Amino acid sequence: MQADLERVLIPRDAIARRVRELAEEIAATYGTDAAGLVMVPVLSGSLIFVADLMRCLPFKMRIAVLTVSSYRGATTSGGEARLVADLNTDIAGRHVLIVDDILDTGRTLRVVRQRLAALKPASLRICVLLRKPGKAPSDVQADFAGFDIEDAFVVGYGLDYNDQYRNWPEIGVLRPELYQ
Ligand code: 5GP
Ligand code: MG
Numbered sequence: 668m669q670a671d672l673e674r675v676l677i678p679r680d681a682i683a684r685r686v687r688e689l690a691e692e693i694a695a696t697y698g699t700d701a702a703g704l705v706m707v708p709v710l711s712g713s714l715i716f717v718a719d720l721m722r723c724l725p726f727k728m729r730i731a732v733l734t735v736s737s738y739r740g741a742t743t744s745g746g747e748a749r750l751v752a753d754l755n756t757d758i759a760g761r762h763v764l765i766v767d768d769i770l771d772t773g774r775t776l777r778v779v780r781q782r783l784a785a786l787k788p789a790s791l792r793i794c795v796l797l798r799k800p801g802k803a804p805s806d807v808q809a810d811f812a813g814f815d816i817e818d819a820f821v822v823g824y825g826l827d828y829n830d831q832y833r834n835w836p837e838i839g840v841l842r843p844e845l846y847q
Contacts, residue, residue, distance in 0.1 A: 668832065672839035676821055677814060679836050685813045686716070686796075690723030692811055693794065697762060700790070704728040705756060705763045709735050709779055712768030714833065715825035716796045720766065731756035733782075735775055748775040750782055763788040768825050769797040773807030780807070797821070797838070820846070 694701060701724075708717035710732050721730065732755075737748045765779055776793055783791055794811040799818050803809075816838075822828050823835035828846060 668835055671832070671842055671845055672822070672835070673842045675837050675839045676816060676819070677824075677838040682796075682813075682824060682838065683719070686719045687723050689794065689811055689813055690720055693720075693764065694724060694726070696792075696810070700762050701726040701728070703761055705758050705761050705788075706730050707733050707754065707758075707763055707765050707779075707783065709733055709765065709767040709775065711830075711833065712825050712827065713766045713796075716768055717766045720794070729756060729761075731758065733779060735779060737775055748778040750778065754783075754786070757786075758783065759787045760789050762790045763792070765791070765793045767793070767795050769799070769821075770795040770803050770807070770809050770812070771799050773803035776809075777807050796824070797826075 697704060704726070706717060706721060706728055708714070708730065721728065733753070734751045735748050736751045763783060765776065765783065767776060770776060780791060780793065792810040795809045796813040798809055798812040798815050800815045802818070819840045821838050822832035822841050823838045825833050826838065827833045828841055
C-alpha cells in the first residue's frame with residue numbers, strides 16, 4: 668500500500684493532534700448545548716475520522732450515520748451526490764453536527780445539509796477533516812475544518828480510491844500513474 672503513495676501529506680501524529688484540537692473547538696462552541704448532540708458522519712469517508720473525533724469529546728452524544736454516493740469519475744469530484752441510506756434517528760429539535768472527510772466542491776455536503784435541515788434540528792453545523800480552499804461555494808462552509816490542503820487527490824485515514832486505501836493511517840497523495 669505504501670508503495671502506491673507518492674508522498675505523505677499529513678503524518679499520523681499531526682492528524683491526531685489536530686483531531687484533539689477540533690474536539691476542543693467543538694466542545695467550546697457547543698458549551699452546554701453539547702448534551703444531546705447528534706453527530707452525523709457521512710459514510711464511508713468519515714469512518715476513521717469520526718471514530719477518533721468522538722472519542723475525544725467528553726460528553727454524552729448520539730451518532731446517526733448517513734450514506735451518500737457520488738457519481739463521479741475515479742478521482743475527480745463533480746458527480747452528483749445522492750443519499751443512498753437515510754438517518755435512523757429522529758433529529759428534530761436536537762443539535763446536529765455533520766462530519767465528513769473532505770469539503771471539495773461542496774456538492775455532497777449541500778445535499779446532506781438540505782436533507783437534515785428539513786428534519787428541523789435545533790442547529791446544524793458541519794465539521795470536515797480536510798478542505799480544498801477556494802473550491803467550495805459560499806453557501807456550503809465548514810464550521811470546523813482540520814486542514815486546508817492543496818488541490819491534490821488524497822487517500823488514507825478513511826479516504827479512498829476505488830474503495831481502497833481507507834485503512835492507510837496517514838493522509839497521502841496517490842501516485843498519479845495509478846489512476847491516470
Ligand atoms: P464534494 O462533493 O465536496 O465535491 O466532494 C466531497 C466528496 O468527494 C468527499 O466526501 C470525498 O468522498 C470525495 N473527494 C473529494 N476530494 C477527494 C480527494 O482528494 N480524495 C478522495 N479520496 N476523495 C475525495
Ligand atoms: Mg465522502
